[in-house]
Amino acid sequence: MKIIRKAGLLAVSLLALCHPATAGDGKLLATAGLTQVEGSGGGGIVPWATINGYATKEQISVSAFNTHVAVDDYQLNALGMSLSLFNRVEFSLARQSFDLPSAVIELGLGDEINQTIYGVKARLYGDLVYSTWPQISFGIQHKKLADGAIAAAIGARESDRGTDYYLAASKVHLGAAGGYNLIWNLTARATQANQMGLLGFGSQTQESHQVMLEASVGVLLSRKLAVGFEYRQKPDNLAAFKEDDWADIFISYNPNKHFNITLAWANLGNIAVADEQQGIYLSTTGYLW
Amino acid sequence: MSFIKKRFSLIMIAMTLCLSACVSQPEQSVYQQLGGQEKVTEIVQNFIYEIEFNETIFDYFKETDIQRFHDKLIEHICVHTGGPCEYTGDTMEQVHTGMQITEADFNLTVDLLINAMTKANIPHRLQNRVLAIFAPMRKQMIYI
Numbered sequence: 001m002k003i004i005r006k007a008g009l010l011a012v013s014l015l016a017l018c019h020p021a022t023a024g025d026g027k028l029l030a031t032a033g034l035t036q037v038e039g040s041g042g043g044g045i046v047p048w049a050t051i052n053g054y055a056t057k058e059q060i061s062v063s064a065f066n067t068h069v070a071v072d073d074y075q076l077n078a079l080g081m082s083l084s085l086f087n088r089v090e091f092s093l094a095r096q097s098f099d100l101p102s103a104v105i106e107l108g109l110g111d112e113i114n115q116t117i118y119g120v121k122a123r124l125y126g127d128l129v130y131s132t133w134p135q136i137s138f139g140i141q142h143k144k145l146a147d148g149a150i151a152a153a154i155g156a157r158e159s160d161r162g163t164d165y166y167l168a169a170s171k172v173h174l175g176a177a178g179g180y181n182l183i184w185n186l187t188a189r190a191t192q193a194n195q196m197g198l199l200g201f202g203s204q205t206q207e208s209h210q211v212m213l214e215a216s217v218g219v220l221l222s223r224k225l226a227v228g229f230e231y232r233q234k235p236d237n238l239a240a241f242k243e244d245d246w247a248d249i250f251i252s253y254n255p256n257k258h259f260n261i262t263l264a265w266a267n268l269g270n271i272a273v274a275d276e277q278q279g280i281y282l283s284t285t286g287y288l289w
Numbered sequence: 290m291s292f293i294k295k296r297f298s299l300i301m302i303a304m305t306l307c308l309s310a311c312v313s314q315p316e317q318s319v320y321q322q323l324g325g326q327e328k329v330t331e332i333v334q335n336f337i338y339e340i341e342f343n344e345t346i347f348d349y350f351k352e353t354d355i356q357r358f359h360d361k362l363i364e365h366i367c368v369h370t371g372g373p374c375e376y377t378g379d380t381m382e383q384v385h386t387g388m389q390i391t392e393a394d395f396n397l398t399v400d401l402l403i404n405a406m407t408k409a410n411i412p413h414r415l416q417n418r419v420l421a422i423f424a425p426m427r428k429q430m431i432y433i
Contacts, residue, residue: 025393026391026392026393026394026396026397027396028396028399028400029400056391056392056393056396057391057392057393058391058392058393059393087392129424130424130425130427130428132425173421174417174418174420174421174424175414175417175418175420175421176421178414179412179413179414179415179417179418180413180414180417181417222413223403223413
């Protein structure tokens with residue numbers, strides 16, 4: 001975390017030297033969105049069309065996030081940072097650590113799975129709040145496993161790396177939900193990833209990308225507080241383990257333009273050897289610049 | 290998986306129904322809900338006060354005839370919220386041309402308007418209805 005923050009400060013200093021852009025505080029409160037579990041600007045499990053941070057057209061922003069997911073038999077930690085330029089392009093870097101249950105550790109393949117995700121997203125059209133049509137963005141998440149041994153052992157076609165491509169549409173409708181502001185997002189993701197990539201990519205029978213739909217709906221109860229629901233369709237590639245779609249309900253608190261904290265109840269279904277995985281999702285994003 | 294999908298469809302249908310119920314037209318105009326001329330005047334006076342104490346936004350108003358801005362903005366809000374007024378001011382394009390207002394400063398001004406409404410005790414949901422009326426005018430106001 002410390003190293004990442006230092007790297008962030010360095011990146012910011014370099015950018016500040018070469019461009020007169022000012023700090024990213026130009027968006028309306030809570031319209032920066034959150035950081036999703038793979039490091040892209042989004043909701044919690046779904047990448048949105050939003051460009052991370054509060055930067056508008058003349059501004060840049062840097063943010064850091066940390067997400068912890070604790071379900072019945074597993075825990076996932078994700079941390080990372082992102083750099084957004086002019087509300088146009090977002091670069092993100094995230095590291096996921098997935099703790100394995102003791103039954104799996106006994107097999108001798110390690111006690112956690114680590115994955116690094118390199119993300120880039122470009123806003124193609126629109127403004128989340130002001131344009132008539134939704135904001136549209138295209139993004140890529142390149143995922144690299146630190147050690148593909150487990151993925152290979154359970155039958156993944158690609159055991160160490162894979163790339164997701166997604167197209168997302170997001171829109172805020174002012175006052176549309178009985179006077180409350182409504183936000184929705186719809187994402188189509190082409191992916192081969194098994195459990196986001198933690199269990200590798202594809203299988204002997206699934207060699208190509210499949211398109212999965214992901215959706216989020218939220219209501220802003222005040223300028224600072226949002227509640228909502230998310231759904232993420234997932235592929236089910238591996239013969240050995242069933243993979244289920246994911247869903248969560250969340251509450252997000254955005255006290256100011258420097259910080260947000262989101263708590264969710266997630267239902268992740270079957271993950272590898274364990275069924276009906278439900279639990280808590282807790283995520284914070286700090287906007288450093 | 291199909292069980293989850295079925296449940297998902299049900300939730301989506303429920304949300305759609307809720308939304309269509311929620312967006313049904315209120316009987317009163319937003320102008321009436323705000324509290325008519327008296328409240329609109331209070332909001333505009335609060336808004337001017339907010340602007341005067343914000344260095345960034347006050348810069349845009351250096352050459353402005355504040356009394357005229359006060360009168361025309363009251364008319365403007367009245368007309369667009371469904372009140373019994375006539376707008377006698379200039380168009381949004383005429384007023385903002387040459388100012389080169391940025392997205393960030395536009396949003397900062399929205400924040401000031403929200404502050405002005407909050408200080409006039411306008412409820413959150415009614416504030417959003419006011420913002421929804423004026424948000425589409427942004428394109429006639431920024432970067433011109």
